[in-house]
Amino acid sequence: MRGTLTPGEERNGIMAIARRLHGEVWVAGSGSLVDEVVAALSPHGVVVVTGEPGTGKTWLVGRVLAAVDRKRVVIGCRGLPDGPYVLVRELVSGLAGGDLRSVLAAVEADELHQVCRALRGLLGARLVVVEDLECTDHRSRQVLRYLVTRPPENAALLLTWTPGAEPPLGTRLSSAASAGLHHVEVGPWTAAEMAAFVGRSCADELHELTGGVPVLVHALVNHLSSEEDQPREALRRKGVPRSISELVEQRLASLPEQARRVVAAAALSRGPVSISLLGEVCGLGAPEVEAALAAAVDTGVMASTDGRAFTFHPPVSGIVVERGLHPIERRRGHAAYVAAMHRDQDALADLVFHSRSAGDLVTAARYAERAVQHMTTADAIELLQELLAEPDLPRAQRGALAVRLGRLGLNSLAYDDTVALLRGILADGRLPAGMRGELRLDLALLLANQAGDGDSGRAQLRVAIAELGRRPALAARAMSALAIPYWGNCHVAEHVRWLTEVERTVPDRGDPVLLLAIAVNRASTLAQIGDPRAWDAIAELPADGATIGERRELLRGCANFSDTAIALGHHLAAADFLTRAEDLASRSGPSYPWQMATSNQLRLDHVTGRWDGLAERARAYLEIATHTTFVAVDASLVLAQLALARGEWDEAEEYLGAHGLRSMNGWYGPVVICAAATRVRLALVRGRIAEAVDELAETVEILRSKGIWAWATELVDAGVEALLLAGDAARAERLLDEFAADVAERDCPFAHSMVPFGRAAIAAARERFDDAATLYDEATTLLAALPRPYEQARALEAAARCLPPSSGLLAEATRLFTTLGATWNLARCDHLVREHGGTTGARPGRRGYGTELSPRERQVARLLALGRTNRQIAEVLFLSPRTVERHAASVLRKLGATGRDELRPEDHG
Template identity: 35%
Template sequence: MPHSAGRADGAGRALRGRLAAALDPEGAGRPVVLLVEGAAGTGKTRLVERLAAVAAGPVRRTSPGGAPPGAEPGLLVAEDVHRASAEETGRLRALLAAPPTRFACVLSYRPEELEAPGLVLGAGTDFPAGLTVVRHVLGPLGLAEVQRMAVAALGADRCPPGLAAALHRLSGGVAQTVADLLDLLVAGPVTVGRPPSFGLDRLGIPPRLDVLTLRRTAAVPEEHRRIVCAAAVLDEPATSRDLAVVAGLPGRAGADALAAALRAAVLEDRGDGRYGFGSPLAAAAVRRVVTGPASEELHRRAGQLLTRRQPVPWERVAGHRRACGDERGWLHAVERAALQLEDAGEQQRAVGLLESALATGPVPEQARARAARLLARCAVVGLRSDETLKVLRHIVADPGLPPAARGEIRLDLGLLLCNQMGEVMEGRDELARAVEDLAGEPVPLARAMSALAMPYGPDASFAENVAWIERAVSVAEESGDPVVRAAVAANRVSVLLNGGDPAAWPLIDRLPRDSELIGCRQQTSRGLCNAADAVVWLGHYDRSRALLAEGVELAARSGAAYAEQTGRGCALVVDWATGRWSGLAERCRAFVEESGDMPYLASDARMVLGLLALARGEWADTLDQLTGPGAAGLDTGPVPISATVSGALVRLALAHDDVPGAAAEAEAAWGRLRAKGIWAWGAELAPWAVEAALRAGDTAAAEARAKEFAAGLEGRDAPSADAALSWTLGVLAEHTGQPAEAAARYGGSAAAYRELPRPYHAALTSAAAARSALAREEGDASAVAALADCAAVFDALGATWDAARTRAELRRHQPAAERRPPGRPRYGDVLSPREGEVAELAAAGMSNREIAATLHLSPRTVEQHVARALQKTGVHSRQQLAGALEPASD
C-alpha cells in the first residue's frame, strides 16, 4: 500500500509512542485502542505495519472471518473492520470492554463503508473509561507528498514541472491511485517541455480504481443510479438540485437517489452543499460505461444547465453539446469558449479547442473563417503547433475566403512561421501578402506592417525595417485600437533599440504594463522581452536583466507563453556575456530540450552552447551546436545570432590553421551584416573577420572592414560593439607591424569589456595586449603578469582551450629565473602541469596536431604526453580522460 513517508513518520511517531507505553512491561500504561480511519487507498495498511513494528512480542492479527481474538496481553491488529460481521464486531466489543493489562489494539477501517456511519464496531460501539482511545484519520495526500512519490518512482529528471500537480488533480490525492498512475508512467515516457499532464490522460483509469468505482456504482439501486451517472457527466462537485436536474429525477426522487449514492460511497459530500466523486478518474470510470441514448440525454441536460450560469462556462458546454450530437451548438460554443479563453490569457487552451473543431469534419464556411481567424490570433502568442499550421495553410488556400479574412489569417500564419516554426523567409512572404489583402483594415494592417518592421530577419535591410515601422505607427494611430497600438509600440522599441538609437529608452516606459486589456499586457510583455534581447547585443547587461525580470513575469501572468520563452532564452545570452558560466551549459541544454522543435526559440541556447564548447576546445560539439541539425541557418536565422556564430566559426577555422575556410566564412558573414545594416550586431564577428582577411594576405579587405565597422557605429549607443571596434583596430595594428598601437588598442578594448562587464572578452583582449607588448619589448614584467592573470580568468570560467593557449604563451616569455631547472622533474604517478594541459585538450576532442598548435609543441611531444596521461590515469582512451581529470566548470 502506498504511503507518504513524511506523513506516516510525523503521525506515526506519536502513535507508536502510545502503543509502546501501553505495552511496556515495566510501566503502568493504560490499555489503548488506535482507530486508523481512511477511505479506500489512503495508506492504512502501510501505517498499521509501521505501528505493529513497536511490539516487543508477537503481534496477534484478526480479520473479518478470522479467528476470534483472545483476552491476552500484547498487540492485537484487526484490519478492514468495516467488513466484519455482527458476530465478529461483538467479540471485539467484548474484548475491549475488559482489556487485559499491557494491551494495545489497532483497528483499521474505511469510514464510508461502515454499516452504521461513525460506529466502527456497529450499533453497540462503546469504549470503557479505563481504555485510552485515539483516532487517526488518513486523508488525501498533499501536493508535496505526491511530488515526493513521483520523484521516488520516476527520478527527478523524469518529473517535469507540473507533473505532481497533474497527478494530484487526477487522483484526488488518493495514495493508491497516485501509486497506480506512477506504475503506469514508469513504463512510458514523461517528455520534458510538454504540458504537465502530458501522457497522464492517455494512461486510462487504473484498474483498481475502475473496479472499486464500478462495484460501488452497482451497489446503488437501479432506480437511483442515474444520479451517479449525472455526477460523472458533470465531472465537478455539484449541488443536489443540479445533480437531480441532469439525472432527470425531480423532487423527492432526486434526494433519495443522492442518499443512496452516498450510502454506497460512490459519491461523497465535498462540502458547501456539493457532492461528487473523489477524483476525476473515478468519474471517468462511470462515464466509460454510460453510453448510447442515456449518455446523450445526460449531456444534453448538462449543457442546458450550464448555459444558465453566469458567466457561461462555454468550454464545458462545448464538450456536452458535442457528446450529445448537437454539432451546430457545439461549434457555437467552441467559438464562444475560445473568445472567453483568449480574454483570460489562456490562448494555448483556446488553440487546442479550435484545432479540434476545424480538424473535425466539414465546418460551415462562415464559422470556419471566424474560427480560423481566432485560432491564428491565439496561436501567435502560444507555443508551436504543427496542427495549427496545417489547418491555417489549408484555409488560406481556399479561394472562396473573403480577402480581409484571408489577410488576417495570413498575418498570424506569417508570425507563426517566423517565430514558432523558424521558417522566417516563408513567414515574411506571408506577411507581405497579408499587407496586400488587408488594405482598408487598419487594425490587422498595422500589425502586419509592424511585424515586417522587426529587424532580426535577413530578408530586408534595416532601412526597410524603419520604413515599415513608421508606416505601422501611422496606421495604428488611425485605427484607434489600444491593443494594436501597444503591439506597434512594442515593435517600435525593438527597431530603435537594435539600431542603437537612444530615443528608444523613454518609449519603453510608456508601454501599457497596467492596462485593463490583457492584449495590451501581452504586447507589453513581448516588447519588454524583445527590448531585453536588443540591449544584450548592445552591451547593456544590467538593463537587460531588469527588462527580462519584468517582461517574463508579465508574460507568465498574461498567458504570453512564447514571449516568456524568448525572455528565458535571452537570459542565457546575458549569463554567457557576463561570465556567469557555472551551470550555464546545463541550463542551455534543458532549454533546448524544452524548446523541442522550435529552432528560433532554441537558437540563443544553442549559440551559447557552441561558444562554451569553443572556449573549452571541444571542436566537434562546437560545430554540432552552431551548424548541426536544429541550429538556425546562417542565411535564414536571426542576423545577430548568425553574425556571432560566424565569428566563432572563423575563429575555429583560424585555430585549425584553415585560413581559406576562415576567409570564406568571414566574407559571407560580412556580406550578410552589410546587407542588414545593423553594425552593432558585428561585435562578435568584426575582430575575427578582420584577422581572417589579414591572415589570408588581404590587408585592403581588412582595412575596409574595420573602416566600415567604425562608420556603422558612429552616433550609436552600442558599448559592446565599441569595445569590439578597439579590438578590431588592435588586430589590424598587430598584423601590420605596429605593436605599440596594437597594445594600446587591445588595452582600451580590455578596459571597455571590464566596464561592461564581459570577463571572457576582457581576458581575450588583455592577453592580446600583453602579447603585443611582449612583441615590442621581450621580458616586459607587467605583460607577463597580465598573461598569468588572463590564464587564471580562463581557468575560473572553465575556458580550457584559452587557458592552455595563454599558459603556453606565458611559458614562452617567462623570465629565465622563473623557468624550471634543466632535467625532467619527477612527478611519479601524478600528471605534470604540461601533461595535465595536454590531457585536458585531448579529452575535449582536440587532435594531437591541434594541441601542438595551441601549446606550441611538436606533435611527437604531444603524443608522448597523451600516452603518459593515459598510463597515469589508468584509462584506455582519450574519451575516458574526461572522467579521470578534475571537471572544469561550465
C-alpha cells in the same frame, strides 16, 4: 525500509513494517518487501497486511507463498456464506491429518474459548493465510484475534484486510505474547513513484485517473499504447480495460435506481460537482441527491473531501459510467447542465464544454467568446483549438473564433497546433477577404516569431497585405512586420522601403493595441539597423498600457529592444528594457515575449560578465522552454560560449548544434551570427583553421546579401583572427574595412569598440607592436565603458604580448579572466607568464590549500569529470601531461575517490 515506531508500539513490542508497494512490485525480480515478510513469518510469526483494494495485497501474498516451502492453509474470505464459524470450518477442512473432532465439537456447542484453544493446538508448523478478513463472520474473527494475540509456537499467520470503519480483529492486538506481530501497510503510489514506473509524459494524468492504485495503473498502462499521451481522451475513445469496467459496473449494480441516475449525471461533469447542481440537472431535491451520493460513497464509486462537492473514486470510474450511457442520454444530460448553469458567469468554460457535448456548437461558440477573456493564454488557446476542431462548427463562428485564436497565439509559448489550425481554416476559400487577411497575418507572425521561419512568414505577410486592402490598419501591421530586418534573406534596403510605406499608410486612429504594435515594430526596425532615430521612436511609446493587450505589445517591444541593445553594445539600456519587461509581464501574464526577454537576460549576463551561476540558469531555462525551442537557442549559445571559455570544446560543439543556431528559413538575428562566430573560434582552438575560414566565408556572404553589419561584431572579430592565422592579413584587413565602413554611421558602440581591436591584431601580425599596443589600449578603454569584460580581458592579454613583461597588463587580464571563470583563457595567460620566466605557483606567504583543491586542481577535476584524458587536459590548460598526471593524482587523493568516474563536473565549477 521500516516505518518509524511510535513510543506505544515500542513499548508493546510490535515491529511495524509500514511499507508502501512501490513501482518495483510490477518489475520482475523485485523482492525486498517479499523478503521482509518471509523473514517475519519464519519460523513463526504473524504478519497483517492492510490496504485499499487494488494496492497489491493479493500480489504480495502470492509472492510470499511462492517463496515459502512449508505446509500451508490458504483461505479467501470473499464469497464465503453467512453464519458463525464459517472461516473456522474452512480452516479445519484444510488441516487434514490431525484430530479435528475437538474443534468441531466446540464449534457445534458454540464454546468460543474451546474453539480457540483447540484450533491453536492443531496448527502445528503450518503457514495459515487468510485474505479479506473483513468479509468473514464475527465468531471467526474472534478466533483469529485469539490466535494473533496468542500465536502458536511453530505456526505462522499471514492475514490481509481492507481498512474500514472498524478493524476486523478489533484494536489493541498487542500483548506480551505477541512480540512477533508485524504490520505491513500497502497504499497507492505517489506521483513520483508513478512517474518512475510509467516513464511517460502522461504519468501525472495516469496518477490522477487511477489515484495511484497499482492494479489500475497496471491495467491502463497495458491498455494504452506508448503513443497515446492523453490517457483520458484515449479512454473515452477506445474504452476502459474490462477488468476496471467490470469492477465499476459491479459497484453500480448494487445502487438503487435513483442513485444510479445521480451518478450518471455526475459522470458528465468535468470535475467535482455539488449537491445543488446535481439536483438541478436531475430534477431532484437536496435530500434525494444527498441520499443517492451517500449510497455511491458507501459502494466506493464516489468520494468527497468536504461533504459538499463529490467526485469519482478513482476518476477513471467516471469514464466507465459516462461511456455506459446511451449517446442520446449523454446529450440530454449535457443540455441539462447548460440549462442549470447558464446564469453562472464563473462557469463559462464548463458551459462551452457542455454546450459542445450537447451538440449545440453555436451556443458553445458564444460562450467561448466570453470565456477566453477570463482565461490564461494557454487555457484559452486549448479551448478554442478544441472547438475549432469540430467539423460541424458553422463558418461564421469558425472564422470569429479563429481570429481570436490567432491573436492569442501570438503570445503563446506553443504554436504547432495553432499554425496547423490556421492553415486549415485559410484553405476555406469562402472566408471573407478581410477575415482571411487577418488570419493570415497572425499565421505569418507565428511562423516568423515562434517557429523561426522568416521566409515563410514574409511570404504570408505579402499575401495578407493584398487581402487587407479594405483594412488599412491591419495592412500597415503586416507592412511593419516586413520591415523587421531579422526576417528574410532580402537586403536591408527592402526593409527600409517597407518602413517608409508603413509611415506613409498607418492611420491616425484605430485599435490602440494595433497602432501600438505598429509603433513597436517601427522602433524595433530602427534599432536593429543601428539608426540613431530609434531612441526617439522608443521614447515616443507610452510608459505603460491601459489594457493587457497594450501591456503585451510594450512587453514585446522591450524584448525586441533589449535583444538589439545587447547585440549593439547598449548594455545599460538593455538592462533597463529588461526591468520594464519584467514589470509588464507581471501584469499581463506568461507570454512568448516574456520568454524572449528571459532568454535575453541570459545573454546580457554573459556579455557583461555576470557568469557566476549563469550556466545553471541557462540549463534551467532550457528545461522549461520545451514549447519554444527556437527561443531557447539563446541559452544554448550562452552555454556554448561559457564552455569555450573553459576549454570544454566537446560540450561547446554540442550546444552549438541546437536548432536555430544556424541561419535557416530566413532567420538572421544576432544569435545566429554570434553562433557562427563561436563556431569559428571553436575551430581555431582545435587547430582547424581551414574549417574556421569556411564558416566565416559562409556567414559573411549572408551579411553581404543582407547589407547590414551592425550585429556582426563578434563574427568579424573571430574572422580577423581566423584569417590572420591562415596567413592572409590582407583579406583580414579588407573584412575589417568593410565592417568599419558599414557601422561608422550606425549607433553600435560594441562594433566601434572592436574596430581598433581588429586593427591592433592586424598590426601585431605585421610586427608593428607599438601601434598594436596603442590600438589595443583604445579598445580596452571602450570595452570597459560598455562593459564587455571578457573582450576587455582579451584586449589586455593581446596588448601584453606586444609589450615588455613588466607592463602589468597581463596581471590585469588574469584578474578579469579569474573573476569571470574563463579557465582556458586564464591558463593561456599563466602559460605566457611562464614563458617570460615568471611563475603562477605558490609564493612565500601565500596560503596553502591543505586538503582543499587548489584553483588549478579544480580546473583539472572538472575536466577529469568530463571524461578528458591527461593529454587533452594538458592541451587545454597549457601544461605538460606529467604535470596533469600529478594534479590528477592529487585531486583523487583529496576527494577520496578511487577513480575518475566518481567525479561530477557540477561539483567543480
